[in-house]
Amino acid sequence: MIALDQHPSGRHFLQIPGPSPVPDRILHAIGRPTIDHRGPEFAVLGKRVLSGIQRVFQTRHPVVIYPASGTGAWEAALVNLMSPGDAVLMFETGHFASLWHRIAVRLGLQPEFLSVPGTDASTGLPWSWRRAAQPELIEARLREDRAHAIRAVCVVHSETSTGVISDIAPVRRAIDAAGHPALLLVDTISGLGCADYRHDEWGVDVAMGGSQKGLMLPPGISFNALSPKAIEASKSAKLPKAYWAWDEILEMNKGGYWSSTPNTNLLYGLAESIDMIFEQGLETVFARHQRWGEAVRGAVRAWGLPIQCADAAACSPLLTGVITPVGVDADALRKLIHERFDLSLGAGLGKVKGRMFRIGHLGDSNDLTLVAALAGVEMGLKLAGIALAGSGVQLAMDFFASHPQRAPLKAA
Numbered sequence: 001m002i003a004l005d006q007h008p009s010g011r012h013f014l015q016i017p018g019p020s021p022v023p024d025r026i027l028h029a030i031g032r033p034t035i036d037h038r039g040p041e042f043a044v045l046g047k048r049v050l051s052g053i054q055r056v057f058q059t060r061h062p063v064v065i066y067p068a069s070g071t072g073a074w075e076a077a078l079v080n081l082m083s084p085g086d087a088v089l090m091f092e093t094g095h096f097a098s099l100w101h102r103i104a105v106r107l108g109l110q111p112e113f114l115s116v117p118g119t120d121a122s123t124g125l126p127w128s129w130r131r132a133a134q135p136e137l138i139e140a141r142l143r144e145d146r147a148h149a150i151r152a153v154c155v156v157h158s159e160t161s162t163g164v165i166s167d168i169a170p171v172r173r174a175i176d177a178a179g180h181p182a183l184l185l186v187d188t189i190s191g192l193g194c195a196d197y198r199h200d201e202w203g204v205d206v207a208m209g210g211s212q213k214g215l216m217l218p219p220g221i222s223f224n225a226l227s228p229k230a231i232e233a234s235k236s237a238k239l240p241k242a243y244w245a246w247d248e249i250l251e252m253n254k255g256g257y258w259s260s261t262p263n264t265n266l267l268y269g270l271a272e273s274i275d276m277i278f279e280q281g282l283e284t285v286f287a288r289h290q291r292w293g294e295a296v297r298g299a300v301r302a303w304g305l306p307i308q309c310a311d312a313a314a315c316s317p318l319l320t321g322v323i324t325p326v327g328v329d330a331d332a333l334r335k336l337i338h339e340r341f342d343l344s345l346g347a348g349l350g351k352v353k354g355r356m357f358r359i360g361h362l363g364d365s366n367d368l369t370l371v372a373a374l375a376g377v378e379m380g381l382k383l384a385g386i387a388l389a390g391s392g393v394q395l396a397m398d399f400f401a402s403h404p405q406r407a408p409l410k411a412a
């Protein structure tokens with residue numbers, strides 16, 4: 001057993017898709033002394049993070065910041081918008097969509113799950129966990145709902161359990177084409193800060209974000225990005241809400257404060273994360289993750305293993321799901337890699353448990369740490385007796401060498 005503060009191999013390789021490795025700059029920012037959250041200095045920090053996070057969501061409208069993990073942001077969105085027994089249409093893209101569905105059930109809503117039907121014969125896995133949300137299915141279901149009973153459409157943008165990204169703009173168009181008044185709720189908890197997300201342009205009513213994935217922070221902050229329509233809807237929604245209620249928080253936020261104690265030190269980290277993102281620019285940050293995704297997918301193809309995302313246009317820039325051959329327990333493989341190389345990989349969750357593992361390529365990473373991570377996986381695959389078609393590490397090295405990163409490696 002390794003003591004938590006003593007990794008024999010130097011820094012642990014945290015290659016899961018969240019929490020992601022936290023840059024030293026952010027860790028140092030978080031280590032500053034905690035200040036009075038009602039004092040004058042705090043308002044400067046509060047206003048800075050509130051306006052900075054709007055730029056990350058690409059919105060002019062308010063973003064609520066909660067001292068909670070992503071799950072809290074799911075619950076917050078539903079309790080602020082819904083009334084008991086409301087129908088919501090959710091798209092089954094994987095484990096996180098399923099957990100959100102379960103929260104809706106627990107809150108007394110009536111969620112309906114839309115799924116891509118069928119099973120992929122070659123892997124035995126459900127197609128719905130290998131594909132993106134399908135706007136045509138959403139539009140067809142909304143057209144049937146002539147009484148407009150469905151209050152919201154809920155889609156996971158970055159499905160972290162599979163490595164599939166769903167296109168959000170066509171979902172908005174599908175709702176509008178059906179002439180349906182449903183609100184659009186989008187979970188971009190893992191994508192925020194590394195996969196392009198445009199709140200206003202895409203017409204999303206509430207988006208959920210989290211700190212410990214694309215934003216490169218430790219766990220402990222989550223977000224609800226709002227639209228004017230969502231704020232209006234929250235005024236007549238009847239589910240009980242107290243801690244999560246937007247109204248009191250938004251009122252206090254006007255002065256840079258919160259109605260209860262915010263997590264000051266994580267907000268220092270958030271301010272630093274936002275600075276780091278805008279020193280490079282959003283476009284550059286997105287391109288960096290796309291490039292890493294391409295390299296890792298190339299490596300997986302070189303090994304001859306299937307990628308969980310079956311739709312080339314929907315592959316995630318922040319993680320890659322790898323399906324293990326039938327009969328190979330992916331959890332045993334992860335355990336072996338962890339024990340031998342001190343490298344953590346993401347587990348297969350829910351319906352794909354034991355059938356796949358996930359490689360995160362987000363947070364404090366670079367070409368060399370990714371090549372090292374791929375080397376750990378490749379050695380583990382060989383130790384587990386899996387026959388590989390070729391070397392993924394070699395492919396990734398060739399890819400990085402022949403595709404230089406366009407942006408400078410370090411801030412000036």
Ligand SMILES: *Cc1c(COP(=O)(O)O)cnc(C)c1O
Nearest residue numbers: 069070071096158159160189190
């Ligand atoms: C991580 C994650 C969540 C849940 O967030 P917690 O921080 O674990 O509560 C929800 N949705 C997606 C897509 C996620 O990646």
